[in-house]
Amino acid sequence: MEINLAINKHPISVSVDPATLLVELLREQLSFTGTHVGCDTSQCGACLVHFNGESVKSCTMLAVSADGGSVMTVEGLSVAGRANLHPMQQAFHENHGLQCGFCTPGMLMSAVDLVGRNPDPTETEVRGWLEGNLCRCTGYHNIVKSVIAGAAAMRDAK
Amino acid sequence: MKMSKVVAIGASPKRKEDLRFVTGRGNYVADIKRPGMVFGAFLRSPHAHALLGAIDATAARAMPGVVAIYTGEDLKADNVGGLPVGWGIHGKDGNPMKEPPHPPIAHGKVRHVGDAVAFVVAQSVEQARSALEAIEVQYEVLPAVVGVVEALQAGAPTVHDEIPDNLCCDWxxxxxxxxxxAFTAAAHVASIELVNNRLIGNPMEPRAAIGEYDFATGQHTLWTTSQFPHVVRFLMGEFVLHIPQHKLRVVAPDVGGGFGVKQFHYAEEAVVTWAAAKLGLPVKWVCERSEGFISDAHGRDHFTEAELALDESGKFLGLRVRTLANMGGYLSTFGPNIPTNLYAPLLSGVYRMPAIHCSVNVVFTNTVPVDAYRGAGRPEATFVLERLVDVAAIEMGIDKRAIRRRNMIPTEAYPYQTPVIVEYDSGDPLGCLDRAEKLADVEGFEQRRLESARRGRYRGLGLSTYVEACGLAPSRLAGSLGARGGLYESATVRVHPTGAVTVLIGTHNHGQGHETTFAQIVSDRLGVPFEDIDIVCGDTAKVQFGMGTYGSRSLVVGGAALSKAADKVILKGRKIAAHQLEADLGDIVFHAGEFSVAGTDRKKKFTEIAGAAYVPFDYPLETLEPGLEEQSFYDPVNFTYPGGAHFAEVEIDPDTGTVTLERYTAVDDVGTIINPMIVEGQLQGGIAQGVGQALFEHGVYDESSGQLLSGSFMDYCMPRADNFPSIVVAPHSTTCTHTPMGVKGCGECGTIGSPAAVINAVVDALQPLGITHVDMPATPNRIWNIIRNSRAALAAE
Known part of the structure; x- marks a missing residue:
């Protein structure tokens, strides 16, 4: 069926099978491969995107449910190029908040949503919020540092 | 923001690789699309052990979109070989290990849940998966055995008919x-019986592979989530598919974590490459997470009994260890090497241990094959030794730090020959312990323990020291231990006419920051701006050869090859400069990016020499060839021996059994540090994985059915952000005496030191209840039961 939605602020019309997951639409049909699939039980958070401004695991949502809505993926956080990085992307870079990079898009999208709700999160709040995002490389240490630094940068940018 | 300057060894520039990852522009195998690509899915055995009867795919073949269905018999008929083993060990009787065939798709018999039975290719993933359900397989289910103790018992089910006792090797x-x-002379003998829990590595990116064949050139290409693409090309081309090396290209692009799980040659790689050639279509397979649980090689899974002999002062006299190591249903690429050569030689730890004997029974069971997982053998050795030392300290009434200090090898005693093959070149275990003790505020622990006690909680402090052998591997020594190939590394430094540099290296970067660290080495050595250096790895069409990344070898072995190649570039540059400046080679010195005639102001910049290398008019061609590109191969003379001291501090809630990690402090000797930021990241991540083993993770099989009970992230507890405090890591480095830059490696340190530190802390916390050992993982259920049973026993006394 035909659906209309905005992806990274660009309106599109696309034909999808009713069984298609949002993550499949993004990755397979539209080639937004920054959104990753790390599990099949909605545990890992690598596929996390924003739907109408709130974080959602795109493996748990049907593409057709996004009809009429607005999806933001990691590709939409900034236009490519170091000078234009989103403050949270810059904070992950500055604080070595990523190693293999696979969980990173989900972490970034989750962190940006957190700061939208809570502009000055404590370490405990960051750790609690990220409970739905798995990382195997960093031990979360520098991710937490990055999110706190990114929150500060987002406050400054306002 | 552009950093266009020389970056020295020891600085922490931000990572070159970050930009593509934080913007979603990484290029992982699952992201790759090829023209005309079709999709594969594996039918996997639901039984742990069964005879394979007829496979009827008639209905499945007729389903929409299905392109082909292959079984093990099809591969066999096409002369596809079994998956080879890279390391052949010998038993105490001198006989080689038992090495049963490992077909990429099973025929005759399935030996674990997840063993591949058929491969479906279809126009879409959904069509391939739907067709799997229409394939009818006749299984004659056999009794299964999953535990090492049970597998060795008389009458146990036989995994391989030709190996009736399930014993791969008695080593x-x-x-x-x-x-x-030593035991006869001992004043005290401490003993322990322990399990090293089976782990499932779970890099966040699931495995994936795409095969492609070009009829016009006869070229096969495999894109794969591999830590060692050249080794895959060699093993798969030579032993499995019989494709000449020059007609097989293996590409491992961005890979989302490895931890050992991706350092083996897997069946799926061979099957997609083979099917692509059969069909003339690119064939893509992407592993689902639950499929990965039953097809990625697992780690650890030991049962061990060990005894430590001590004199009356607590000095170690001897160590006796008997281990049963689970290999699963087949031998994976390095499987038999891990619980033997990477385990027993580390049993001396950082101590003077005059006599050691270790016997290992390497055992087949009806489980997923077991192979290297971060640390690989060395965390298991550390866990045995450091638990045993704590037990001895408790039993003899000696302070746990004091007993360690009494037995540690003093830094001036290095190089130190252990009784188990390895000679440590350098180290300072006492220095590491002193520093860790301060950073962990051990002095303040008693105060914190009392404060916890006031809240009804048990608090414990655990210490573990460790040493590891890494930088795999000195080829001569590895060969004597059964390696079927040397384990050197290669690097090429290609200087472009502008002076910019491309490095081609045989290691593989999947999170370790090689693009940054290796660029720093080149920048430092050649004086080339950091931004002007690119590191290329992971493609056999670009890089000549390499052994890949595992065993903390990339910097130690690959970085050494790179350093040697840079030396060769400098020598060639000096020759060009001698010609340009009309001076003797011996008078040309290279310093800070400039070639100069010693004692004069005549000099040429590196960029000028690079340009002159490619557009010469008047070279004396007999002695000086154009071009500026050099390759080196480096074979280490010894392993490197990082080590350290880790303190873990836990609090236990007796009402729920929950163990909370309150503090973690690690002081590690990793040798020379190229990029402190990256080293700290490696240590933090490694520690988290070790804490995962100690507190959360466990690959559990049902003993009667052989089903994997912890087969998803719903059941297998991965460590999460809220499981950790901030981790304190600090270096205390001594310089490796035999690697070119004095480096030792750091990738596995955290995972090796932490399980014993955490469990020692848990046991320390429970000492008021008389507990001397807790098996991993220390889950709330296990701890709650221990507390309840111990309190009941104490009350009954």
């Missing part, structure tokens, strides 16, 4: 008679 190391004498 030993050390001097049994000397150990016997």
């Amino acid at each position: 030993e190391l050390g001097d049994a008679a000397a150990v016997e004498a």
